[in-house]
Amino acid sequence: MQTVPVFAYLVPILVLFGFGPVAALIATVIYAMPPMVRNTTVALQSVPEQLIEAGKMMGCKRRQLMWKVMVPAALPSIMVGVNQVIMLTLNMVIIASMIGAGGLGYDVLTSLRRLDIGGGVEAGFAIVVMAIALDRLSQAFAERQLRPQPDKSLPLPKRYPWVTATIVVVACATLASLFIPFFRVYPIEQALTTGTIWETTIAWININFFDAIDAVKTFLLTWLLLPVKQFFGGIPWPVGIVVTGLAAGRAGGWRLGLLATAMMLFIAATGLWNKAMITIYLTSVAVLLASVIGIPLGIWAGQNARANSVIGAIIDTLQTLPSFVYLIPVIMLFRVGDFSALIAIVLYALAPAVRYAAHGIRSIDPELIEAGKVAGCTNWQLLRRIKLPLAAPSLLLGLNQTIMLALSMLVITALVGTRDLGQEVYIALTKANVGKGIVAGLGVAFLAIIADRVVNALARQSRERLGLE
Structure with a gap:
């Protein structure tokens, strides 16, 4: 489903x-x-074994153990998943508008078709504002503390002041909307717009920083993108299949090796080998850059509350800004090509690397950190010897999600001139060619499944070496 x-x-x-x-x-x-x-x-797999054993000793049945012990203990991590679902759902609004969903996604889509920078970014940020509000709500629900029961002798408004105030505001606004049109539909003539600001900003950047942007683009193309592309493009398909199978088998056993070999053989047999190599090249470079940028930011956010609030807002904006919206300023600044696709993929796939790194650092037992301090560890030793090893499962889950988002963004970047499997999927969609689209989509899915299984196998080996399993 995800790949x-x-x-x-x-x-x-x-x-x-x-x-x-x-x-x-x-x-x-x-x-x-x-x-x-x-x-x-x-x-659920990360719930401490001591809690599960305590529940069993108290006589919990299987259902009680799940819902009274494991789920409450795992709730903060589960709410991270809820957060991701909210972000991805809102990110889907533009693609959903292509098949009749309407809403803000349709506004972004029509702006893209007209290359209206201001209108597209403005509608995209409207989606972002909704996403940030829902993100903060889900985080607050996960982190809320148990409060003492209110005094039942008090009247209901005093026992539940926030609920009472919300009901009063909703009731007053509903009644007002029945008689005053202003409260029912916001007057279009009083609507504010930021479209001209975004258009002016892009034009100003192009005029004043074109040489610097072009220099950075040329440097990365010359020393990073082109060498990696030439390397993957020069791999013969028999060698690629054998090496992939051996590497997967070394990481996860012979079954994974056979699975990876079969999947790569399918890609080669369907004539998609060259497209697949370009897909791997773009994905690998994008995931590398996203991890190099995102993991340190996540570690910083996990240890500093102020940094977490600032970085969290930026990441929420990047993750909820619809993927199509990235393409307008990217094309205007970098033109079409692999570099533009790389920038869009990195921006889109950065969020999981940051979010999961921060969550992994925050989830470490404070007693273990205190033990490290008592043992005389410096801050760097605490990070390297205690925090990072214990946060490894979350870091690798973030890497997994970064790979998944990078691959999903490749289909969108087909619009800026890439020549990978994403372009094959897009061409199949435009021609309503179900068979070709599914075959190319399976090619992308197989690459993602191989990466997913290998990363999970490496994570399991890492946990075993550290004695965590």
Whole structure:
């Protein structure tokens, strides 16, 4: 569900359910559900064994052990999954608008078709504002503290002041909307717009920083992108299949090696080998840059509350800004090509690396950190010898999600001139070629599945070496 590009299953969904909100709903659920499954699995597996044993000793049945012990203990990590679902659902609004969902996504889509920078970014930020509000609400729910029960002798308004105030405001606004049009529909003539600000900003950057931007682009193309592209492009398909199978087998056993070999053989047999190598090249460079930038930011945010609030707001903006919105300023600043695709992918895939790193650092038992301080560890030793090893499962889950988001963004970047599997999926969608779209989508999915299984195997080995399993 997570690795097949959304465009690949958009055509079958349209054929089965037609054009409209039902098809959009089904596509959104398929796209947004996997992070919830992954986070719930990791959260329940991370519950301390002592808590589970204590529940068993108290006579908990299997259902009671799950809902009264494990789920409450895993709730903070589960709520991270809820947060990811909210972000991905809102990120899907533009693609959903292509098949009849409407809403803000349709505004962004029409702005993109007109290359209206101001209108597209403005509608995108409207989605971001909604996402940040829902993100803060989900985080507050996960971190809320148990409060003492209110005095039952007090009247209801004094026992529940916030609930009472909310009901009063909603009731007054509803009554006012029945008689005053202003409270029902905001007057269009009084609407504010920031579109001209964004257009002016992009134009100013282009005029004043074109040489610097071009120099950075040339440097990265010359010393990073082109060498990596030439390396992957020069791998013969038999060598690539054998090396992938051996590497996967070394990491996760012979079954994983056979699975990886079969999947790579499918890609080669369907004539998609060269496209797949370009996909791997773009994804690997983007994931590398996203991890190099995101993991240190996440570690910083996990240890500093003020940094967490600032970085969290930036990450929420990057993650909730619809993927199509990135393409307008990126094209205006960097033109079309692999470099523009790389910038868009890094911005889109950065969020999991930051979020999971911060969550992993915050989830470490404070007693272990205190033990390290008592043993005389410096701050650097605490980070290197205690915090990072214990946060490894979250870091690797973040790496996994970064790879998934990078691959999903590749289909979108086909619009800026890439020549990878994403372009094959996009061409199949435009021609309503279900078979070609599914085959190319499976190619992307197989690459993602191999990466996912190898990363999970490496994480398991790391935990075993540290004695965590």
